[in-house]
Amino acid sequence: MKDKKIIKIYLYTRYERLWHWLQALMIISLIITGLEIHGTYKLFGFQTAVNIHNFVGLTWLILFAFFVFWLFTTGEWKQYIPTTKKLFSVILYYSWGIFQGKPHPVQKAKGAKHNPLQRLAYLGISAMLLPAQMVTGLLYYLYNDIPQVLPLSALAVIHTLIALFLLNFLIVHLYMTTTGHSLFSHIAGMITGWEEIYETTEIADWETQATKKK
Amino acid sequence: MKQRYLPKVFMALIVISSLLFSFQSAFASTPKIEDEALGRTLARQAVKDNKRWSTIDHSKIDALNKDFKTGEEITKACISCHSEAATQFHKTIHWTWLASGDKKDIRYGKAGYSVNNFCISGNAMEDKGCLSCHTSWNKKGVEGDVNCLKCHNDSGFNFNEALGDIKAFLEDGDPDTNEIATDLQQEVKEAVSQVTFPTRKNCGDCHFKGGGGDGVKHGDLDTSLTKPNRMLDVHMGTDGKNFTCTRCHTTVDHHIAGRIYTNPAVETRKSLIEDDLAPKITCVSCHSDEPHKNDSKMNDHTNVVSCQACHIPEYARVNPTMMWWDWTKAGKMKNGKPYIEKGPFGKPVYKSIKGEFKWEKNVKPEYFWSNGSQTSTTINDVIDPAKVVKVSHPVGDKNDPESRIFPFKIHRGKQPYDKVNKKLLAPMLSGEKGYWETFDMNKAIEHGNKTLGIPYSGEFDYVETTYAFPITHMVAPKENALNCNQCHIRKNSRLANITGLYMPGRDKSSLMDTIGWLSVFGALAGVLLHGIGRFFTRNGKEE
Numbered sequence: 227m228k229d230k231k232i233i234k235i236y237l238y239t240r241y242e243r244l245w246h247w248l249q250a251l252m253i254i255s256l257i258i259t260g261l262e263i264h265g266t267y268k269l270f271g272f273q274t275a276v277n278i279h280n281f282v283g284l285t286w287l288i289l290f291a292f293f294v295f296w297l298f299t300t301g302e303w304k305q306y307i308p309t310t311k312k313l314f315s316v317i318l319y320y321s322w323g324i325f326q327g328k329p330h331p332v333q334k335a336k337g338a339k340h341n342p343l344q345r346l347a348y349l350g351i352s353a354m355l356l357p358a359q360m361v362t363g364l365l366y367y368l369y370n371d372i373p374q375v376l377p378l379s380a381l382a383v384i385h386t387l388i389a390l391f392l393l394n395f396l397i398v399h400l401y402m403t404t405t406g407h408s409l410f411s412h413i414a415g416m417i418t419g420w421e422e423i424y425e426t427t428e429i430a431d432w433e434t435q436a437t438k439k440k
Numbered sequence: 441m442k443q444r445y446l447p448k449v450f451m452a453l454i455v456i457s458s459l460l461f462s463f464q465s466a467f468a469s470t471p472k473i474e475d476e477a478l479g480r481t482l483a484r485q486a487v488k489d490n491k492r493w494s495t496i497d498h499s500k501i502d503a504l505n506k507d508f509k510t511g512e513e514i515t516k517a518c519i520s521c522h523s524e525a526a527t528q529f530h531k532t533i534h535w536t537w538l539a540s541g542d543k544k545d546i547r548y549g550k551a552g553y554s555v556n557n558f559c560i561s562g563n564a565m566e567d568k569g570c571l572s573c574h575t576s577w578n579k580k581g582v583e584g585d586v587n588c589l590k591c592h593n594d595s596g597f598n599f600n601e602a603l604g605d606i607k608a609f610l611e612d613g614d615p616d617t618n619e620i621a622t623d624l625q626q627e628v629k630e631a632v633s634q635v636t637f638p639t640r641k642n643c644g645d646c647h648f649k650g651g652g653g654d655g656v657k658h659g660d661l662d663t664s665l666t667k668p669n670r671m672l673d674v675h676m677g678t679d680g681k682n683f684t685c686t687r688c689h690t691t692v693d694h695h696i697a698g699r700i701y702t703n704p705a706v707e708t709r710k711s712l713i714e715d716d717l718a719p720k721i722t723c724v725s726c727h728s729d730e731p732h733k734n735d736s737k738m739n740d741h742t743n744v745v746s747c748q749a750c751h752i753p754e755y756a757r758v759n760p761t762m763m764w765w766d767w768t769k770a771g772k773m774k775n776g777k778p779y780i781e782k783g784p785f786g787k788p789v790y791k792s793i794k795g796e797f798k799w800e801k802n803v804k805p806e807y808f809w810s811n812g813s814q815t816s817t818t819i820n821d822v823i824d825p826a827k828v829v830k831v832s833h834p835v836g837d838k839n840d841p842e843s844r845i846f847p848f849k850i851h852r853g854k855q856p857y858d859k860v861n862k863k864l865l866a867p868m869l870s871g872e873k874g875y876w877e878t879f880d881m882n883k884a885i886e887h888g889n890k891t892l893g894i895p896y897s898g899e900f901d902y903v904e905t906t907y908a909f910p911i912t913h914m915v916a917p918k919e920n921a922l923n924c925n926q927c928h929i930r931k932n933s934r935l936a937n938i939t940g941l942y943m944p945g946r947d948k949s950s951l952m953d954t955i956g957w958l959s960v961f962g963a964l965a966g967v968l969l970h971g972i973g974r975f976f977t978r979n980g981k982e983e
Contacts, residue, residue, distance in 0.1 A: 272945055
C-alpha cells in the first residue's frame with residue numbers, strides 16, 4: 227500500500243465545478259434566509275430575507291434546469307444509477323476501516339466519480355429532496371396567484387423539514403470531504419477538477435459499464 | 441484556451457439574467473405604471489381637484505342680514521333658502537341618535553337602548569349633559585330646531601352664549617345694555633355669514649370629545665386632528681393633503697357615510713374604478729385593493745389584512761386617550777366635597793363624579809377579524825356577569841371574504857348591572873336626580889332606567905366590560921408603516937391572537953421542527969464523534 231504512488235486525474239469538468247459551487251452558494255444562502263423567514267433567528271430582517279430567498283430560489287430553479295439538461299446530454303446521469311454492490315463495504319469502511327488505515331474499497335475514476343454510498347445519497351438528494359423543495363417552494367411563492375393545491379401551513383412545514391434535512395446533508399457532506407488523502411484534497415479536487423487517486427487502482431468493469439463508450 | 445472560454449461564460453450570464461427577468465414579469469399581475477405604486481397614482485388622481493368652488497357669498501344674502509335674537513331665527517333664515525335641509529337632517533342619526541336600518545325595533549343608538557362603558561347611556565335624551573353634542577339649539581334635543589351652524593360655520597363664535605346674553609340684555613330694558621345687545625347682534629351677524637362645508641373642527645367639536653373630554657373615546661380621533669401634520673395623519677395633515685372629514689365621509693341628503701352601531705360603513709369595498717358613485721369611505725375607494733408597487737408581496741396581504749393594520753402603527757400619537765374607566769371607585773369625597781385628581785399627561789385619573797381613569801399615549805392597537813360590523817349591547821340584552829362583558833366588539837371571521845384583520849382600541853372598565861335581571865343599567869348622571877348631584881348610584885339607576893322604560897330590580901353590582909373602537913384615522917406616512925417583523929415573528933407578534941391561519945415567521949409545527957433539528961444535531965454529533973475517532977486513531981496511520 228505504502229509504495230503506491232498518488233497521481234491526479236481530471237475528474238470534474240468546468241461546468242460541473244461551476245454548478246457545484248454555485249449550487250452550494252445558493253443552498254447555503256437559501257438555508258440562512260429560509261431559517262430567518264421560519265422565525266429561527268433575526269439576521270437581515272424579514273422583508274430582506276424574503277426578497278433574497280425568493281430571488282435565489284427562482285434563480286436556482288432555472289439553473290437547475292440547465293443542470294438537468296447537462297446531466298442527460300452528457301450521459302452523466304448514469305453516474306447516479308444506484309447499486310448495492312460494494313455498498314456495504316463502503317459503509318463498513320467509513321464505520322471501521324477508516325480508523326485502521328485501510329484503503330477505501332472503491333476508488334474514483336473517470337467513469338465512476340461516486341462510490342455506491344455517494345450514488346445513493348446524491349440520487350436521493352437530486353431526484354427527491356431537491357425537486358420536492360423546489361415544488362413546495364414554488365407553490366409557496368405563488369400561493370396567492372394560483373389555485374391552492376395545499377394549505378400554506380402544509381407547504382411551509384414540508385419546505386422547512388426538507389430544508390433541515392438538506393442542512394443535515396450539508397454537514398455530513400462537508401465532513402466527508404475531509405476523509406481524502408489529506409483534509410482538503412477532496413475540496414481541492416472540486417476546485418481544480420483534478421482528483422488524487424492511487425496509480426494502481428483497478429476499476430472494476432461493473433463500475434464503468436454504464437458510461438463506457440461502445 | 442481560457443480566453444476562448446470567456447465569451448461563452450459571458451453569453452451564458454446574459455441568457456440566465458434575461459430568463460430571470462422574463463420569469464419575474466411573467467407573474468406580475470398588473471401593468472406597470474411608471475414605477476409608482478398603483479394605489480398612490482389612483483388616489484392622487486381622485487383628489488387632484490382639491491378646491492371646492494362656490495357660487496355664493498353668504499354675507500350678501502338678505503335673509504342673513506338681520507339682528508338675530510334666538511338660534512331658531514337663524515335656522516329659519518337658513519331654511520328660507522335651503523328649504524329641504526332640516527327635513528333631510530331630521531332623518532339622519534345625527535339628529536335622531538337612533539340607528540336606522542332593519543334592526544330598528546332593537547333601538548340601537550344613544551337615544552335608544554345602546555350602552556357603552558363611558559357615561560353608559562344617553563337616557564333617551566333625558567340626560568341633558570349629553571345634549572351639548574346634539575345638533576339642536578339650547579340642548580332641546582329632537583324637540584328643538586336644527587342648529588345648522590354647528591356643522592356649517594367656521595367662525596369659532598360661541599352662538600349659544602352670545603344669543604343667551606342678547607336675550608338677557610334685551611329683556612332688562614336698560615338702554616346701556618341694549619346697546620351692548622346691538623353690538624353683540626352685529627357680531628352674531630358677521631359670524632353667521634361665515635358659512636362653510638363642515639371643517640375638521642366642526643365634526644371634532646363632538647367626535648374628538650366623545651365620552652366627556654378630549655380623546656376619551658376613540659383613540660384615533662382627538663383635538664390633535666384639528667390641525668394635524670402629515671406625520672399624525674397623512675390625509676388630514678395641513679402640510680399634506682389637508683383633507684376634511686367629509687372628503688372620505690361622503691354625504692347623501694345629509695346622511696354621512698360611516699359605520700352606524702352594528703351597520704358597517706359599506707357592505708363591500710369598491711374602488712372608484714368599480715363604482716364611482718359609492719361612498720369614498722374605505723381605503724380601497726381611492727387606493728384600490730392592489731395599492732402597492734407591482735410584484736409587492738404586500739399586495740398579497742390585502743385579502744386578509746386591512747390597510748389600517750399596518751399603516752396605523754399606533755394611535756393616540758399626540759394626545760393621550762382613555763383606556764380604563766372604573767365606576768366602582770366613583771363617589772369618594774375630600775372634606776365632604778367631590779374632587780378631581782390629575783395624573784400623567786395632566787389628565788384626570790380620578791373624578792368623584794365618574795370614578796377612576798387610566799390614560800395612555802402611543803398605544804399599539806389590538807387586532808381582530810372584522811367585516812366592518814360591530815356588536816352593540818343594549819340595556820335589554822342579558823349578560824353573563826361571570827365574564828368580561830363585550831359591550832361592543834367587532835364581528836368577523838377568517839372564512840368571511842369581507843373580513844380583514846383590523847386594529848382596535850379596546851376601552852376597558854367597570855360599570856353597574858342588574859344582579860337579578862342580568863342586564864346592564866343606565867344610571868342618570870346629570871340633572872337634579874342625577875348621580876353627579878346625589879352621588880347615590882342606586883337612585884341614579886332607578887331614575888335612569890325609568891327614562892328608558894326598563895325595569896330595575898333594585899339590586900346592582902359592577903361588571904368588567906370592554907368597548908371596541910376601530911382604529912382607522914391617524915394613518916401614518918408610508919415610511920412609518922409597520923415592517924414585516926412586527927407580525928412575522930415567533931414571540932410578541934402583533935397578531936399573536938389571530939389564529940386559524942399560518943403566518944411564516946410566527947408559526948411552526950413543533951413536531952416537524954423537532955424531527956428536522958434532531959436530524960441536524962444528530963448529523964453534527966455523528967461527524968464530531970467520527971472526527972474524534974479519526975483523530976485518536978490517526979486514521980490508522982503508523983508514523
